[in-house]
Amino acid sequence: MKGIIFTEFLDMVEAQYGLAVVDEIITNSKTLHHGAYTSVGTYDFNEMVSLLVALGEVVSKDIQDLLYTFGLYLFKSLDEAHPEIVRNYTSPMPLIAAIEDHIHVHVKKLYPDADLPSFLVLEKSKNKLILVYRSTRGLYSLAHGLIVSAFSHYGQEVHVSFDLLETDGTKVKFIVETHV
Ligand code: HEM
Structure with missing residues (x-):
């Protein structure tokens, strides 16, 4: 899975729940990259699943709800990263x-x-x-x-x-x- 999905996911978590929750889910999910992603990198999809599950536990929300909310957030990020695509x-x-x-x-x-x-x-x-x-x-x-x-x-x-x-x-x- 592309790094832009990870970086935007952590940005959304920070914007909605604060930096302490970002740190908490990175610690709890025990992922290989410990929250250090670059937008052009590529990471194991299971690492995203671990972060999502950890967030669901910390904020007591269903994974599908979190993914939906992330989708709402992500469109704007993709448009900002690649305006030449959306502007068509x-x-x-x-x-x-x-x-x-x-x-x-x-x-x-x-x-x-x-x-x-x-x-x-x-x-x-x-x-x-x-x-x-x-x-x-x-x-x-x-x-x-x-x-x-x-x-x-x-x-x-x-x-x-x-x-x-x-x-x-x-x-x-x-x-x-x-x-x-
Ligand atoms: C509303 C329109 C769009 C929908 C419904 C959509 C849907 C999705 C979904 C569901 C995924 C997750 C991968 C999967 O499900 O297997 C994905 C991945 C992705 N999409 Fe889209 N997308 C849309 C528009 C865009 C746009 C406008 C861009 C870029 C400008 C974009 C770039 C990407 C990228 C970079 C990934 C990650 C691929 C990876 O992790 O390897 N998408 N898209």
Whole structure:
């Protein structure tokens, strides 16, 4: 998993819970890199899982809730790190529809060792998009937060529902609806 995900995760924890909680989860998770990540580095996904589990224990929150909140935070970070990607879109629906064929393709050029999910578009119209998220990492709640955050980035309201096609969250159908 790319370092930018780790650095942004720890920044979010610091912003929401303070530096003491950052230190506590780094100590509790006993991860190899002890919180020292660089945005271009690549680290074991299990290290992120350990940090998430440790945060869940410290702040008494469900892992899916934490991933969703992190997704809300992460969209802004990705936009700031790579404005040239997000600025190709003037509204959110086309952006979400293009994750698979454009956005993550671009990401793979920037970070050749990135482990990206797939987003298959099943149905697309002006106000509704149905897509299937697939990833062995099962980070569907992160995807959910990123989608919602992409809409707020453009000042649009959205309703997102999802259906776990695999109980472990490795295959999830999203229904994204707007009224614009
Ligand atoms: C709302 C739109 C987006 C959604 C729903 C989305 C979804 C995701 C998800 C769920 C992951 C976690 C990996 C996994 O699930 O297997 C991920 C990874 C990633 N995405 Fe996206 N993404 C979006 C937009 C973007 C944009 C705009 C960028 C960059 C400008 C980006 C860059 C990345 C990077 C760098 C990773 C980490 C890959 C790794 O750790 O190896 N994504 N994306």
